[in-house]
Amino acid sequence: MGxxxxxxxxxxxxxxxxxxxxxxxxxxxxxxxxxxxxKKKGFPKGLILGSCSILETAGxxxxxxxxxxxxxxxxxxxxxxxxxxxxxxxHFGVNSGAARFAIEKQAVNEATFRCPDEMGWKPQNVxxxxxxxxxxxxxxxxxxxxxxxxTLAKMGYEVMTSEDAGRFVCNYVYYHSxxxxxxxxxxxxxxxxxxxxxxxxxxxMQFAASLLEVLASLH
Numbered sequence: 001m002g003x004x005x006x007x008x009x010x011x012x013x014x015x016x017x018x019x020x021x022x023x024x025x026x027x028x029x030x031x032x033x034x035x036x037x038x039k040k041k042g043f044p045k046g047l048i049l050g051s052c053s054i055l056e057t058a059g060x061x062x063x064x065x066x067x068x069x070x071x072x073x074x075x076x077x078x079x080x081x082x083x084x085x086x087x088x089x090x091h092f093g094v095n096s097g098a099a100r101f102a103i104e105k106q107a108v109n110e111a112t113f114r115c116p117d118e119m120g121w122k123p124q125n126v127x128x129x130x131x132x133x134x135x136x137x138x139x140x141x142x143x144x145x146x147x148x149x150x151t152l153a154k155m156g157y158e159v160m161t162s163e164d165a166g167r168f169v170c171n172y173v174y175y176h177s178x179x180x181x182x183x184x185x186x187x188x189x190x191x192x193x194x195x196x197x198x199x200x201x202x203x204x205m206q207f208a209a210s211l212l213e214v215l216a217s218l219h
Contacts, residue, residue: 007085009216012050012073014066015092016169019057020115026196027092028054030208037205038212046085047216059111059172061119066173070180087186088143088215089177092208093170095192100158100199101207104165104190105145107175110135112167128175139178143189144218151214157207158199165190189215 015031018024031052038049053069055062073087095102109132111123127135149161165171174190181188191211193204 008046008048009085009088009218010048010050010073011088011090011212011215012069013052013090013092014069014173015052015054016057016062016094017054017118019118019169022094022096022195024196025057025094026193026201026204027094029196029201030092030193030204033205034208038209041209044213044216047212049212050087055173056118057169058117058119059113059121059123059169061117061121062169062173063176066176067180070177070184073186074184089181089186089188090211090215091170091173091177091188091190093165093173093190093192094195095166095170096195098192098194098198100160100194101152102160102162102192103145103149103152104141104170104174104192105161105163106138106140107165107171107178107190108135108167109133109137109139109175110167111172114168117169128172129179132179139175139182141178141187141189142181143187143215145189148189148211148214148218152207152210155210157203157210159207162192165192 015027109127111126111128113122116122152159177188
């Protein structure tokens with residue numbers, strides 16, 4: 001057993017494409033460039049960077065690719081050795097009005113879209129998963145959000161903990177992901193980033209890399 005080394009955590013990452021009012025989504029750039037950026041920077045110990053996917057900014061429209069991606073991780077996880085430190089889903093979304101990064105603690109079972117998503121869907125006050133109950137039901141991440149936020153703040157990033165991921169597509173995807181993670185003994189985390197106008201691209205790439213490092217160190 002001793003030759004196996006420390007457990008590794010596999011982190012799968014998603015970002016979003018453009019949407020109403022945001023013609024260039026920073027999360028598409030971050031997630032698309034993350035593997036190359038990490039190769040240059042060097043991977044932290046114990047981290048395997050899994051899939052990096054870009055989702056449509058659409059509620060139901062994002063679900064098929066989201067679930068295909070989530071499901072593929074389950075298959076991989078089952079085939080890996082017992083040395084696995086688990087699987088984390090890391091979702092990036094943009095908050096165009098923000099000036100700092102936000103680590104989201106929870107998602108709410110409510111879809112109330114302020115504008116139609118990229119597929120033209122605009123639900124109002126409907127439960128995301130009716131089987132879970134009403135729109136006030138919440139699901140929380142099992143990751144230590146406060147600890148993650150403090151560590152990143154010490155590294156010099158403008159970052160906060162948030163308990164409200166909105167009611168738009170970000171919250172919609174996070175809720176599905178948290179439910180899936182619970183059912184499959186995985187973990188899920190959603191992080192909101194500002195536009196590159198507020199925090200430049202290089203800093204945001206560094207932040208994403210630091211976040212991966214912090215998540216890998218939790219195991």
